[in-house]
Amino acid sequence: MSFDLLATLAKTALWMALLLQVTPIMVWVERRGSAMIQDRLGPNRVGPFGLFQSLADAVKFLCKEDITPVEADKFMHGLAPVLALIPALTTFVVIPFGPDVTVLGHRVPLVVAGAETGVLLLLALASLGVYSLVMAGYSSNNKYSMLGAVRASAQLISYELALTLAVLAVLMPVGSFELNEVVRYQQGSFFGLLPRWNVIPQFIGFLVFVVAAFAETNRLPFDLPEAESELVAGYHTEYSSMKFALFFMGEYMGMATLSCLAATLYLGGWHLPGLSYSGPWWWVAAQGMGVLVAKATLFLFFFVWVRWTFPRFRFDQLMRLGWKVLLPLSILNLIAVAALTVAGVL
Amino acid sequence: MTVPIFWYLAVAAALFGIGTLGVLIRRSAIMAFLSIELMLNAVNLSIVAFARSLGERTGDLAAVLDGHVLVLMVIAVAAAEAAIGLALFIAVYRRRRTIDLNRLNLMRW
């Protein structure tokens, strides 16, 4: 087995290990965080601070009965939750977590796939997520599921436009699809004071990206596909046990990947001014990953914070926001960035 | 060992044949339309293969890029075609309550 292949496998394993932690930790953060915001205690019985609550939840999920509705399309009903994990488990490959390092005389880039198509690949893989929702809604043979799936797909493809245009505006001054180039571009500072992060010159793009990210991950205030008060639980109404847990995990992992992407595009990624990124390769990798995870954690907490603060939108409001506010805003942002890039300011 | 160019073209040819079959035997307009998408993709595949082969033989990168640009155009036109085609189906369905190609026979005599 070649060294490159081994290195790739090792990097993938590292990402997987981290991503699989996201769901249990986020469930705990979500429950305790919501309790904090609502001035109550939340789960605090299992382990210190209720930290092992997620473990108990996992056991509960495994022990529950797995029900497939009689009239359901069995094949698709089983396939949909598995498909939900595909975008979550593939999109991380283009996100870099450090500079190139030298391991045993081999040069190893700290990104699983340093493809030149970079972000484009990520967006393409993420766009496949809509099929699992449609499959779940269709195969359940249930009106609530169906309505949830139609809403979800409409929402996903509407907000994907704004998201893509916001990402495009970031890539324009960089001149590359590669996320490592984006990170490199953001090193340095404005006036020697502020870090040269994209969030400062492209604040509008950042806002559009964050709002669209909420819609893409079906999080409140945009969780219309599963609006409990109208649709029971939307496309996963008919799911129970581990199949339901898979949707759940897909959602949280999608949030984590989008948070990493947001951190890379707008907050300088793995780079933090002041850190030298020198020393043995494992120390560099640990620094890069640590910084990236810390920045992504900010976003993840923001997701939770917003969820327990804002009420849900109505579907027509959601569509209006997407098409009449975010899309024009992102186009304006794109034009402004293009003009500034041509003028040589950015 | 690399894959010879003919294999790609064989896949494209077979795919085009399958698309033709679909257009001829499906009665639902949408299904026929899906089959047309298959044919378009077969053509795209063969264009990319041709471009690669031409680029290798002439050593001219521009030839390859011509092919790639052409495929991009085909994809864009396919998107436009899908939007209009599907809108047409919706309009037809509103009036006739069906998009069965055998029953849309107003133009027949």
Next chain:
Amino acid sequence: MEVAVFLLFAALVLVSALVVVLHRNPIYAVMSLVVTLVSIAVLFVLLGAPFLAAIQVLVYTGAIVVLFLFVIMLLNVSGDGSTAFGLQKIVAAGAAVGFSTLLLVLFWGRFEGLPLPPLEEADVALRPLARALLGTYLLPFEMVGLLLLAAVTAATVLARRADREKT
């Protein structure tokens, strides 16, 4: 390695395309089309066109096919039923096989035995493609943009529920 990947995805392309054409349930047909399109994207990568592969997945499977799904669910085209009567089916199959064979023979005569050398770094660079698309082919590029705008307008007009239409 490359041959194995090619064989796997070429087989996937053909099998899933057959499912698209032959499956009675339109939702299955569309889902199968997704498999075909993604497999073709993999073949694009093997042919040294990673950008086209990404665009194929992003535009085709991410947008166009979703549109198909939407319309199918909207019009409730459940169960296409029997596709056509016997004779027509046989003639159609004959025509399809005949046409494919014709193409194969033509390709065989022209391209059989031509090897493809392995890809090099320069073959898959994006910058030259960008220069071609926004330089040499700027006018067609803009025209495609105009075409898309026209298509969006036309689709909106066509699909809009006409209020004063007598039904």
